[in-house]
Amino acid sequence: MRHTAGRLNRVWLTITGLILILGAGITAAIGLGLLEGHTVAGFRAPDRDQPILDLPDDPATTTTIATVLVVAGIILGLFCVLWLLAQVPRKHGASDLKLQDPENRGLTVMKPGLLEDAISDRVEELENISKATTIIRGSFRAPDITVRITTTSHADLPSVVADVEHRIKHDLRLTLGREPASLGVAIDVKDEPKKESSVTLGASSAHT
Amino acid sequence: MSTRTTRRSIRRRPSRSVPALIVALVLLMASVAGVWAGITALTGGSTAAIEGVTGAAGTPWSSQAAYIPSIAVALIGVVLIITALIPGHHNAHLVNHEGATEAALTRRGLKTYLEDHAMGIDGVDSARASLKGRQASIRIGTYALDRHEVEKDVHQRLRNRVDSLHLENAPRIRVNTSTLKD
Numbered sequence: 001m002r003h004t005a006g007r008l009n010r011v012w013l014t015i016t017g018l019i020l021i022l023g024a025g026i027t028a029a030i031g032l033g034l035l036e037g038h039t040v041a042g043f044r045a046p047d048r049d050q051p052i053l054d055l056p057d058d059p060a061t062t063t064t065i066a067t068v069l070v071v072a073g074i075i076l077g078l079f080c081v082l083w084l085l086a087q088v089p090r091k092h093g094a095s096d097l098k099l100q101d102p103e104n105r106g107l108t109v110m111k112p113g114l115l116e117d118a119i120s121d122r123v124e125e126l127e128n129i130s131k132a133t134t135i136i137r138g139s140f141r142a143p144d145i146t147v148r149i150t151t152t153s154h155a156d157l158p159s160v161v162a163d164v165e166h167r168i169k170h171d172l173r174l175t176l177g178r179e180p181a182s183l184g185v186a187i188d189v190k191d192e193p194k195k196e197s198s199v200t201l202g203a204s205s206a207h208t
Numbered sequence: 209m210s211t212r213t214t215r216r217s218i219r220r221r222p223s224r225s226v227p228a229l230i231v232a233l234v235l236l237m238a239s240v241a242g243v244w245a246g247i248t249a250l251t252g253g254s255t256a257a258i259e260g261v262t263g264a265a266g267t268p269w270s271s272q273a274a275y276i277p278s279i280a281v282a283l284i285g286v287v288l289i290i291t292a293l294i295p296g297h298h299n300a301h302l303v304n305h306e307g308a309t310e311a312a313l314t315r316r317g318l319k320t321y322l323e324d325h326a327m328g329i330d331g332v333d334s335a336r337a338s339l340k341g342r343q344a345s346i347r348i349g350t351y352a353l354d355r356h357e358v359e360k361d362v363h364q365r366l367r368n369r370v371d372s373l374h375l376e377n378a379p380r381i382r383v384n385t386s387t388l389k390d
Binding site: 001003004005006009010011012013014016017018019020021023024025027028030031032033046047048049050051052053054055057061062063065066067068069070072073074076077079080081083084087146153156157158161162164165182183184185186187188189190191 | 216217218219220221222223224225227228229231232233235236238239240241242243245246247249250255258259261262264265266267268269270271274275277278279280281282284285286287288289291292293300303304305306307308309310311312313314316317318320321323324325372373374
């Protein structure tokens with residue numbers, strides 16, 4: 001139900017992978033002498049016996065390398081922290097719902113949490129549903145509702161979905177005067193604890 | 209004129225959080241080490257790390273120390289790209305029903321559903337379901353002597369149960385039976 005950074009992860013994994021392949025591939029190709037004598041965009045590939053970088057051993061070089069390390073490290077580190085923070089699943093719920101009367105005379109502001117709790121409570125009243133969690137996204141004008149319900153394995157799922165849909169649409173029509181712009185129902189199944197006194201009959205044995 | 213954007217589906221493909229966490233942490237550790245080495249050198253401390261960088265940069269391209277690690281790094285790059293490009297399975301199966309609502313049964317829910325129904329069948333003493341792609345495998349354990357009959361019964365009934373769910377791309381049912389001993 002909560003949004004995760006799937007697309008961001010895939011894009012950055014691809015970019016990181018491409019950088020590694022290009023950098024390491026070119027290094028390996030030069031080292032194996034595959035690019036000897038080749039010129040690409042005006043750059044002549046170095047000979048394989050040349051050092052990778054010919055750095056003079058003096059204090060100025062040490063200072064330059066240290067500065068580059070600090071600057072590059074800070075920039076890369078910041079990107080990594082942001083990437084790590086993006087892994088936290090986000091609700092992306094609606095901000096306050098603003099209910100305006102048709103003649104623009106008044107405005108009622110409602111916390112979406114109130115409506116989410118109310119919908120969850122009403123859905124939990126339905127048969128075969130033991131738990132419901134609701135998230136409202138979007139606006140009062142076009143509410144996008146996602147409900148996660150927990151049902152039992154003996155429930156008829158299509159009819160449970162129909163009940164949930166009917167209950168939510170009916171309730172919203174009564175309270176907000178409109179139906180949800182879209183509705184999603186995620187169904188989870190929890191196994192029923194078997195009691196010593198309970199008897200389970202299969203469909204075929206029930207007919208006999 | 210108003211345009212309407214479509215809602216995000218309630219079922220998701222894997223978000224690749226684990227590889228992203230690993231790569232981000234490795235890069236973060238490398239950048240912290242770089243910053244630490246740089247600051248130490250700039251503040252008059254040890255320059256050993258900088259000398260290490262200078263020494264590594266002076267390695268010839270043809271040195272094994274240069275191109276063998278490069279091949280390993282390139283392979284890691286290939287693995288990252290493959291990880292990013294393989295879409296992975298959705299975490300839920302869409303339920304076909306009358307109505308505009310998008311409904312989906314989670315894979316965990318389907319697993320519980322299959323295990324619970326398998327346990328309700330005569331002769332089944334243990335049941336464990338696993339979902340792989342479009343196949344649901346149910347491993348059942350039985351003390352019954354006619355284990356092949358039990359297996360057939362489980363297969364038939366679970367297939368009927370899955371059909372009754374009206375899932376889009378319903379998984380195929382596969383049953384493995386083992387005889388339990390004490």
